[in-house]
Amino acid sequence: MAPISIQTVLISESVDPRCRAILEENGIRVTEKQNMTEAELIADIKNYDGLVVRSATKVTAAVINAADNLKIIGRAGTGVDNVDVEAATRKSIIVMNTPSGNTISAAELTCALLMSLSRHVPQAAMSMKQGKWDRKKFMGAELYGKVLGIVGLGRIGKEVASRMQSFGMKTIGYDPITPPEVTASWGVLQMSLEELWPQCDYITVHTPLMPSTVGLLNDETFGKCKRGVKVVNCARGGIIDEAALLRALESGQCGGAGLDVFVEEPPKNRSLIDHPNVISCPHLGASTKEAQARCGMDIAVQIVEMVKGKNLVGAVNAQVLANTFSQESQQLIKLGEAVGAVLKSCIASNAPPSHVEISTKGIDRASWKSNSNSHELPLQVNQSHYASDGAAEGVCKVEITASSGRHNAVGSVRGGVAVLLQLNDSRFRQPISLSGNLLFFKASADPQLLTSLAGKRIKEAYFQSFSGPENHTGDQWFCVGLSALLKDVSALKPLVNDAAQLSI
Numbered sequence: 303m304a305p306i307s308i309q310t311v312l313i314s315e316s317v318d319p320r321c322r323a324i325l326e327e328n329g330i331r332v333t334e335k336q337n338m339t340e341a342e343l344i345a346d347i348k349n350y351d352g353l354v355v356r357s358a359t360k361v362t363a364a365v366i367n368a369a370d371n372l373k374i375i376g377r378a379g380t381g382v383d384n385v386d387v388e389a390a391t392r393k394s395i396i397v398m399n400t401p402s403g404n405t406i407s408a409a410e411l412t413c414a415l416l417m418s419l420s421r422h423v424p425q426a427a428m429s430m431k432q433g434k435w436d437r438k439k440f441m442g443a444e445l446y447g448k449v450l451g452i453v454g455l456g457r458i459g460k461e462v463a464s465r466m467q468s469f470g471m472k473t474i475g476y477d478p479i480t481p482p483e484v485t486a487s488w489g490v491l492q493m494s495l496e497e498l499w500p501q502c503d504y505i506t507v508h509t510p511l512m513p514s515t516v517g518l519l520n521d522e523t524f525g526k527c528k529r530g531v532k533v534v535n536c537a538r539g540g541i542i543d544e545a546a547l548l549r550a551l552e553s554g555q556c557g558g559a560g561l562d563v564f565v566e567e568p569p570k571n572r573s574l575i576d577h578p579n580v581i582s583c584p585h586l587g588a589s590t591k592e593a594q595a596r597c598g599m600d601i602a603v604q605i606v607e608m609v610k611g612k613n614l615v616g617a618v619n620a621q622v623l624a625n626t627f628s629q630e631s632q633q634l635i636k637l638g639e640a641v642g643a644v645l646k647s648c649i650a651s652n653a654p655p656s657h658v659e660i661s662t663k664g665i666d667r668a669s670w671k672s673n674s675n676s677h678e679l680p681l682q683v684n685q686s687h688y689a690s691d692g693a694a695e696g697v698c699k700v701e702i703t704a705s706s707g708r709h710n711a712v713g714s715v716r717g718g719v720a721v722l723l724q725l726n727d728s729r730f731r732q733p734i735s736l737s738g739n740l741l742f743f744k745a746s747a748d749p750q751l752l753t754s755l756a757g758k759r760i761k762e763a764y765f766q767s768f769s770g771p772e773n774h775t776g777d778q779w780f781c782v783g784l785s786a787l788l789k790d791v792s793a794l795k796p797l798v799n800d801a802a803q804l805s806i
C-alpha cells in the first residue's frame with residue numbers, strides 16, 4: 303500500500319485529547335480550532351493534509367473544493383452526513399469514521415429517553431426544583447409488556463433491543479438489510495413498516511439519514527400508529543419529520559417524544575423543544591467519557607496506520623482507494639471485489655452472509671485489508687495472514703457462511719490480472735480471469751457436458767472461454783466465459799447441480 307503523507311491535521315471540534323496525542327507521537331502536527339465558520343474553514347483548510355471532525359463541522363463541497371492538500375477526513379464518531387462524501391470522493395479524499403466507538407453510549411441514551419418518557423422524570427425533576435410536590439401530574443405507565451418498534455436494526459438498534467427486553471418490552475422492528483433470522487436471534491421480530499406502525503406503544507429510530515429515511519415518521523405514518531404512541535429519535539434530525547411530530551403531539555396522536563437530534567443544530571425553532579410532552583437533549587448520544595475516548599483514539603490510530611501503510615479501517619468511500627494506492631494495491635482491491643462478487647453470486651438467497659473468513663498468503667496484508675468494509679453489514683469477519691510459502695504470487699482465500707451453506711474461493715493476481723484459482727474446493731486447471739460474463743456451474747466431469755450445454759441450454763450466448771477442474775472425481779465446479787449473461791440460469795438445472803453467473 304503506497305503510504306499517504308499526512309503531516310498536518312486540523313481537529314475542528316472537541317475531540318478526546320488522546321486523538322491529538324497519538325497523532326503527535328507519530329510525527330503529525332496538530333492544530334485544534336473550534337466553532338469555525340464555513341468561511342473560516344474554507345480559508346484555512348488548504349493548510350492541512352487531514353481534518354478530524356465530529357457532527358458539528360459541516361464539511362461541504364465548498365470546503366472540500368478549497369482543500370488543496372486534504373487527503374483524509376476523519377469522523378470521530380458514526381454519522382458522516384455532515385461530510386459531503388461524494389465531493390470528497392471526487393477529490394480522492396478518504397472519508398473514514400469510527401462507527402462502533404459510541405454505539406453503547408447512544409443506545410444507553412435512547413433507553414434513558416424511553417424510560418423518561420414513560421415516567422416523566424425530566425418534567426418531575428424540573429417541578430421539584432420549582433419547589434413543587436406534584437404526585438398526580440406525573441402519573442406514568444410501565445414499560446413492562448409494552449411494544450417497542452425499532453426502525454433500523456444495526457449496531458445501536460440491536461443494543462437498544464437487548465436493554466429494553468430486560469424491562470419486559472416486546473421488541474419488533476424493521477430493517478431492509480439486516481436479515482430477519484439475525485434479528486430474531488436477538489429477540490426482535492421483523493415485519494414491514496405497515497405492520498409495525500399500528501402495534502407500537504413506543505417507536506425508536508436508528509437509521510442513517512439518507513433520502514430513504516427522511517420523514518420515515520410523517521403525517522401519514524403517524525396516522526397509522528396507535529393513538530398516544532411515544533417516539534424517540536437519537537439517530538438524526540429529520541428521520542421523524544419535525545413539523546409532523548409537532549402536529550401529532552398537538553392532536554394527541556403522539557403522546558410524547560424524546561429527541562436528541564434536530565434538523566438544525568442548535569434548533570432555532572423552539573416549538574418542539576418547548577412542547578410539554580417533549581424531552582430533549584443537545585445531541586448527547588455520544589457524549590460520554592468512554593465513547594469519546596474510543597472514538598478519539600480510534601480515529602487517530604486509523605489515520606496513523608493508514609499513513610504507515612499498515613492497515614486501512616473505517617473508510618466509507620473505499621472506491622477512492624483505487625486512485626490513491628499503488629498499482630499492486632489496486633490489483634489486489636480488484637481481486638477482493640471480484641472474489642466477493644463471485645461468492646455473492648453463489649449465495650442462493652439475497653440474505654447477506656453471516657460470517658466471512660479471509661486468509662491471505664504472501665499478499666501485502668495492508669493492501670488486502672483495505673477491502674474489508676464489513677462494518678456496514680452485521681457480519682462477523684475474521685482475517686488471517688501467512689507469510690509466503692515461496693510461491694511466486696500470493697493468494698487469498700475467502701470463505702463465507704450464508705443461509706445457503708458455506709462457500710469458498712481462492713484468488714490471486716497473475717500478470718496484473720485478478721484470477722480465480724479455486725471455487726468451493728474445486729481447483730481449476732487454468733486460472734480464470736475475473737472479468738466479463740462468467741458462468742460457474744457444478745457438474746460431474748462428463749466429456750459431453752459442454753456440447754450438451756452449448757446445444758441445448760445456452761442458446762442466447764456463446765462460449766468465450768472454459769476452465770474445468772483439475773480433479774475429475776465427483777461433482778466439480780466449471781467456469782465458462784460467456785458473450786452475455788443467460789436470461790435464466792435455472793434452465794441449466796437438468797444438466798448441472800448448481801449454477802451461478804455474474805458480470806465483473
Ligand SMILES: NC(=O)C1=CN([C@@H]2O[C@H](COP(=O)(O)OP(=O)(O)OC[C@H]3O[C@@H](n4cnc5c(N)ncnc54)[C@H](O)[C@@H]3O)[C@@H](O)[C@H]2O)C=CC1
Nearest residue numbers: 380381408454455456457458479508509510536537587588
Ligand atoms: N445521537 C448520537 O449522538 C448518535 C447518533 N448516531 C446515529 O445513529 C444512527 C444509527 O447508528 P448505527 O446503529 O451505528 O448505524 P448502523 O449502520 O449500524 O445501523 C443502521 C441500520 O439502519 C438500517 N437502515 C437503512 N435504511 C433503513 C430504512 N429505510 N429503514 C429501516 N432501517 C434502515 C441499516 O440497514 C442498518 O442496519 C445513525 O444515524 C448514526 O449517525 C450514532 C451514534 C451517536
Ligand SMILES: O=C(O)C(=O)COP(=O)(O)O
Nearest residue numbers: 356357358379380381588
Ligand atoms: O457518531 C454520531 O453519529 C453522532 O451523532 C455523535 O455525534 P458527536 O460526535 O457527538 O458530534
